[in-house]
Amino acid sequence: MMQRVIVLTGAGRGIGLAAARRFALAGDLLVLNDVKFSDEALALETTAREYGGDVIFLAGDVSDPSEVTTLVATAEGRHGRVDVLVNNAGVLLSKPTIETTMEDWIRIISINLTGTWNCLHAVLPGMVARRAGRIINVSSELGLIGFPTYAAYCASKGGVIAMTKALAKEVAPLGVLVNSVAPGPIETDMLKFDTIEFNDETREQIPLRRFGQPDEIAAAIEFLAGPGGSYMVGQILSPNGGTAI
Ligand SMILES: NC(=O)c1ccc[n+]([C@@H]2O[C@H](COP(=O)([O-])OP(=O)(O)OC[C@H]3O[C@@H](n4cnc5c(N)ncnc54)[C@H](OP(=O)(O)O)[C@@H]3O)[C@@H](O)[C@H]2O)c1
Numbered sequence: 320m321m322q323r324v325i326v327l328t329g330a331g332r333g334i335g336l337a338a339a340r341r342f343a344l345a346g347d348l349l350v351l352n353d354v355k356f357s358d359e360a361l362a363l364e365t366t367a368r369e370y371g372g373d374v375i376f377l378a379g380d381v382s383d384p385s386e387v388t389t390l391v392a393t394a395e396g397r398h399g400r401v402d403v404l405v406n407n408a409g410v411l412l413s414k415p416t417i418e419t420t421m422e423d424w425i426r427i428i429s430i431n432l433t434g435t436w437n438c439l440h441a442v443l444p445g446m447v448a449r450r451a452g453r454i455i456n457v458s459s460e461l462g463l464i465g466f467p468t469y470a471a472y473c474a475s476k477g478g479v480i481a482m483t484k485a486l487a488k489e490v491a492p493l494g495v496l497v498n499s500v501a502p503g504p505i506e507t508d509m510l511k512f513d514t515i516e517f518n519d520e521t522r523e524q525i526p527l528r529r530f531g532q533p534d535e536i537a538a539a540i541e542f543l544a545g546p547g548g549s550y551m552v553g554q555i556l557s558p559n560g561g562t563a564i
Pocket of ligand 1: 380459
């Protein structure tokens with residue numbers, strides 16, 4: 320199989336790191352973004368080499384269009400194309416809506432929604448010109464069902480879901496497949512440090528009675544990026560242990 324050129328954002332830890340690891344094990348050519356990279360992420364260089372691939376780490380903020388332009392230009396400059404974009408970078412906010420400031424709102428929307436827009440906007444010209452490409456937007460089940468104290472986050476992820484559907488219809492005829500993965504509650508730093516809702520009580524409300532692992536989301540991302548995803552268009556794939564049935 321031809322090596323794929325993969326641009327993946329928020330690859331420093333959590334779901335993004337798990338997805339990057341799967342692509343490294345497949346011998347792909349990775350161009351990874353994050354604000355900063357953990358040692359675990361940097362260790363992917365050895366894995367990528369071992370499996371015949373390559374990895375470039377590029378620190379940058381997805382909400383800044385010029386940094387995203389640099390990211391995509393680096394991938395296209397080094398490898399000539401981008402085959403797969405995984406829009407994974409995101410931040411969470413759990414706060415009563417009355418206490419949510421304009422600054423909070425702008426931060427969440429800028430990173431989660433505008434950041435996703437910036438990246439897909441940057442890769443689309445190349446993908447459309449080649450009549451090939453996959454875009455996978457990581458949204459959230461909370462963008463589908465809503466959750467108290469998450470209004471800004473839900474708005475950003477609901478926006479990603481709506482954008483995925485619209486763009487999928489627009490560019491599928493041009494050979495570009497756009498889909499979303501909408502995870503349920505996954506055991507990452509985001510969940511551990513930012514919320515008080517994810518406790519034993521919440522666990523009991525999950526039909527599978529456990530939180531998900533980052534690699535269980537990475538598996539869905541890998542599926543949409545791979546041969547099995549060839550007829551998936553505008554779908555919101557939601558590995559969530561049954562929370563959003
Ligand atoms: N965990 C869950 O339960 C869950 C559920 C549904 C959806 N999601 C979504 O899944 C995605 C990954 O989340 P996660 O759980 O893996 O969270 P995480 O462990 O907090 O990882 C998110 C990564 O994104 C990076 N990031 C944040 N802002 C960025 C920016 N402006 N530009 C570039 N990178 C940025 C973070 O960098 P730093 O290390 O610098 O902070 C971090 O490495 C997010 O979009 C999240 O909304 C997560």
